[in-house]
Structure formats: C-alpha cells, structure tokens
Amino acid sequence: MSLQQTITEFRSQFRGNVLAPEDTGYDEARKVYNGMIDRKPALVAQCTDVADVIAAVKMARASGLQVSIRGGGHNAAGLGVCDDGLVIDLAPIRYVRVDPASRTVRVGGGCKWSDVDHATHAFGLAVPSGIISTTGVGGLTLGGGMGHLSRKYGLTIDNLLAADIVLADGSFVVASADENPDLFWALRGGGGNFGVVTSFLFQAQPVSTVCAGPMLWNLEDAADIMKWYREFISRAPEEMNGFFAMMTVPPGPPFPEELHLRKMCGIVWCYQGPMEQANAILQPVRDYRKPAFELFMAMPFPMLQGLFDAVYPPGLQWYWKADFFKELSDEAIAKHLEHGSQLPTWQSTMHLYPVNGNVHRVGENETAFGYRDAVWSGVIVGVDPDPANRGKIVDWAKAYYEALHPFGSGGAYVNFMMEEGQERVRESYRGNYQRLAAIKAKYDPENFFRVNQNIRPAAA
Ligand SMILES: Cc1cc2nc3c(=O)[nH]c(=O)nc-3n(C[C@H](O)[C@H](O)[C@H](O)COP(=O)(O)OP(=O)(O)OC[C@H]3O[C@@H](n4cnc5c(N)ncnc54)[C@H](O)[C@@H]3O)c2cc1C
Numbered sequence: 001m002s003l004q005q006t007i008t009e010f011r012s013q014f015r016g017n018v019l020a021p022e023d024t025g026y027d028e029a030r031k032v033y034n035g036m037i038d039r040k041p042a043l044v045a046q047c048t049d050v051a052d053v054i055a056a057v058k059m060a061r062a063s064g065l066q067v068s069i070r071g072g073g074h075n076a077a078g079l080g081v082c083d084d085g086l087v088i089d090l091a092p093i094r095y096v097r098v099d100p101a102s103r104t105v106r107v108g109g110g111c112k113w114s115d116v117d118h119a120t121h122a123f124g125l126a127v128p129s130g131i132i133s134t135t136g137v138g139g140l141t142l143g144g145g146m147g148h149l150s151r152k153y154g155l156t157i158d159n160l161l162a163a164d165i166v167l168a169d170g171s172f173v174v175a176s177a178d179e180n181p182d183l184f185w186a187l188r189g190g191g192g193n194f195g196v197v198t199s200f201l202f203q204a205q206p207v208s209t210v211c212a213g214p215m216l217w218n219l220e221d222a223a224d225i226m227k228w229y230r231e232f233i234s235r236a237p238e239e240m241n242g243f244f245a246m247m248t249v250p251p252g253p254p255f256p257e258e259l260h261l262r263k264m265c266g267i268v269w270c271y272q273g274p275m276e277q278a279n280a281i282l283q284p285v286r287d288y289r290k291p292a293f294e295l296f297m298a299m300p301f302p303m304l305q306g307l308f309d310a311v312y313p314p315g316l317q318w319y320w321k322a323d324f325f326k327e328l329s330d331e332a333i334a335k336h337l338e339h340g341s342q343l344p345t346w347q348s349t350m351h352l353y354p355v356n357g358n359v360h361r362v363g364e365n366e367t368a369f370g371y372r373d374a375v376w377s378g379v380i381v382g383v384d385p386d387p388a389n390r391g392k393i394v395d396w397a398k399a400y401y402e403a404l405h406p407f408g409s410g411g412a413y414v415n416f417m418m419e420e421g422q423e424r425v426r427e428s429y430r431g432n433y434q435r436l437a438a439i440k441a442k443y444d445p446e447n448f449f450r451v452n453q454n455i456r457p458a459a460a
Helices: 003-013 026-030 050-063 113-121 137-143 181-187 219-235 275-288 301-305 330-340 357-361 387-407 422-443
Strands: 043-046 067-070 086-089 096-099 104-108 160-166 172-176 196-203 209-218 240-248 263-271 297-300 317-325 349-354 376-384
Touching (some): 003 050, 026 043, 043 050, 050 160, 050 196, 096 113, 104 113, 113 137, 137 196, 160 181, 172 181, 209 219, 209 301, 219 263, 219 275, 219 330, 263 275, 297 301, 317 387, 330 349, 330 387, 376 387
Parallel strands (some): 067 086
Antiparallel strands (some): 096 104, 104 196, 160 172, 160 196, 317 376, 349 376
C-alpha cells in the first residue's frame, strides 16, 4: 500500500483531527511551548481516545513514519514534536476523575496539571506535581516530577499507582505493581521510552489551602541567604517546601514599582499547615535578613500552581541546562552569585529544588529515577520572547552551567535537559540504565519510541 493509501485508511479509522501541512490548523498543532523549536511533522494525529492511539501507532509502523508523543508540549527540547514524522498528540484525552473514597485520581494522558489541580481541589486533595500549572501531566510524571509537595509526599512517580499504555506493537497493557511490574518500574522515571500512556492513576494527598508565595532579597544578601537556606531546608518540617531562585522582579503588579526589573534572589515557599505555624518556622530568616518584599499568604493550592503562569506564556524562547548536586558549597555559592547576577533577560532564572524528605525514602533502584541521593536539583533557564536574543540566553546558560557542573553529581533531571546526547542520558540514569535498556528491549526492541531522552534497547 502506498503511503497515501495508508494515510487515507488511517483517517477513516480515526476519530480526532489528522492534520497535514496543507490543512488549516496544522501550524497551530505543530507548535510547542518552547518557541525555539520549529519542527514540521508529516502529520499531527490529535487522538481522542485509546482506539485513536492504537490506530496511530499501527499506521506509523505500517508506513515507516517516525513518531513523537505529545503530552502537554512543554518539554524544553521539544520532544513532543518531530520533523517529517507523526505526532501522536494526546491533548484531546483530557479527563480527570477523582474517587474521594480511595483518594485516587484517574487522569487522561493529554491533561495539563491545571486540569488535575482544578478537579482534585474540590475534594481537598492534590497530586504532587511541579511548580507551574500549564505543564503536561505526561512528560512531567514519566520523568519523575518534582515540585511544591515533594518533601512531604515525594516525586510525582511516588504517587503513581498504575498507567494504561499502548506499546510499540499497538497492543494495550496496564502497568502497576501487580501487572507488568517491570514496565511500571521503568515508567517511573524512564520518560516516553516505553509507549504511549493514555491514562494515569494517582494517589492524591490531602492538600487544600497552603501558606505560600515568594520572599525576595537584594543580591547583596544572596550569599547569606543561600547559606542559611542550605542548612534550613534539609531540617525544616517536611510540610515546608521552598525552592531558591536567582531572578529578576517582573515589571508589573503585585510587585512594587521600585523593585520592577531589579535582579534579586528569592525563595518560593509552600507550607501545608496553619499560618501561625508557617510564620513561626520562617521568622528566623525574616530576623536574619529582612526580605525586601514578600507575598506570603494563605491561598488555595491551585492558585499557587498558577502563580507564575503569566510570567511564562507559551511561545517564548527557552534554553535549559541542569545538574544534580549533593552539596552546595561556599565555592558553588560564589559561582551562583557570579553568574546569577548576570541574568541576560528578565524572564531568565536559576532554580534550586531541594531533594530530600520523602524523595529520599524511596530506594535508589526502586524506580527508574536516577538520582534519589541528590540533595539539590539545579536548573538554569535562559528565557526571552525575542528570537534575536537566542545567542545571549544560550551563552549565559552554558557559561553558568560550565561554572557549576564541576560541583555536580554527574547527571541531571531528564525533564530539565535539552537534547544533550546519549552519554548524558546514561549519566542521568546511572545504575538504572542497564535495567532500563533491558526493559526497553522487551517492550520496544526496535526503538520505535525514540524522540525522547532515549534509552537504547539492550542487545539480545
Ligand atoms: C515552564 C516550565 C516549568 C516546569 N516546571 C517543572 C517542575 O516544577 N517540576 C518538574 O518536574 N518539571 C518541570 N518542568 C519540566 C517538565 O517536567 C518537562 O518539560 C516535561 O517534559 C513536560 O511534559 P509535557 O507532557 O508537557 O511535555 P511534552 O513535550 O508533551 O513531552 C515530553 C516528553 O514526554 C513524553 N510524553 C509526554 N506525555 C506522554 C505520554 N502520555 N505517554 C508517553 N510519553 C509521553 C514525550 O514523548 C516527550 O518525550 C517544567 C517545564 C516548563 C516548560
């Protein structure tokens, strides 16, 4: 059968839209969150259900088209979209069903975190995810998932109970502790390497109103604040989370005008408990170095998740560099100040996420996530709307990374990486790579799913 015939037959079996370059909507459908990515797939198949996903996988196999899987389309490297191939776009599979009795949540493979937060909040629940509501559930979960609730409740994968998945041969399986446990192990950190996850089943946690928001300090206090923070965050009650940022104050409300566009450092807190307790825990830092500004208040958890959405609309240019760290030495802090004080554009930033608490209670080999023993997950992001500033943000992020990398543990969180080559993927899975490669050989021996942080199938 010719490619054209295969595609015609495929369209007849498919419920969602199938968009080719000549179709209206194609240019919108191929866009991803990172405006630096400009790939032109042969087809975008907007799947409405599992049957559509199975048809798309079978069609790609029959026609020899490469595939990419698109969840929320947020991946920095643009791994949801490919050139000349078939994009399996899960965006229309967007349902959330909360079961309050078992506190579990069934989530469609194309959901964004805002969909989940909205649905769970009505029941006083939340699934631990990241720090921004527009990110896709699919990619964030499969890479690990770290955010505001990690210290208390672990990574997103530590709250994953089961997944429905369409494999490379078009078959459908469930992965859980009881069914296909090897696949379930691999899905928890191994990314989009094993198939198309059409639905996730999560354990939700009792999170409703949190005391949260940023505290900002002038750059002259940054070294002292970093030193204070590195001691504090590993010992603080696990209900208290806080990530550190080198950042520029956004030029608009609610920030006071005199601070607009000032380079500062900050900690974004999230406390699960009453305000009096939160204030008692944070009073020492207020007494130590008075924040130049703070917006710390009680808010519904979904509001915290959406706090930075307006600062980072889709379509900006993004360049990411990342590393895991075991310690934050005085020398590393000096490098942070040197490079963090040179943020090239106001949306560029550096975040340090604490990795401790419940993340450390899961063993190094219990899931595919490669760095349970990390203490920090660092990410440097150059961001700007103007493609003309691409060189500027890339050069800054690379120089910052080069300065900090010698202090790192070797690998990085796969969800914070660009396409950085096979060696970097291996470094980031470390001791778990061989087992991942063996599971890849079992479920996807021909490396059909390879537009991702790719795990190569182990040789037979
Ligand atoms: C502004 C911003 C903030 C972020 N904040 C955080 C954070 O706080 N914490 C954190 O952990 N990460 C964070 N990330 C990183 C995020 O986890 C990754 O970008 C992730 O890849 C996004 O997932 P996605 O589904 O939106 O991406 P996509 O681009 O759609 O996909 C990314 C990868 O996952 C695969 N994939 C996606 N969905 C599926 C699926 N259903 N089945 C199989 N494979 C799938 C794709 O094939 C691709 O390889 C952030 C990213 C951005 C841009």
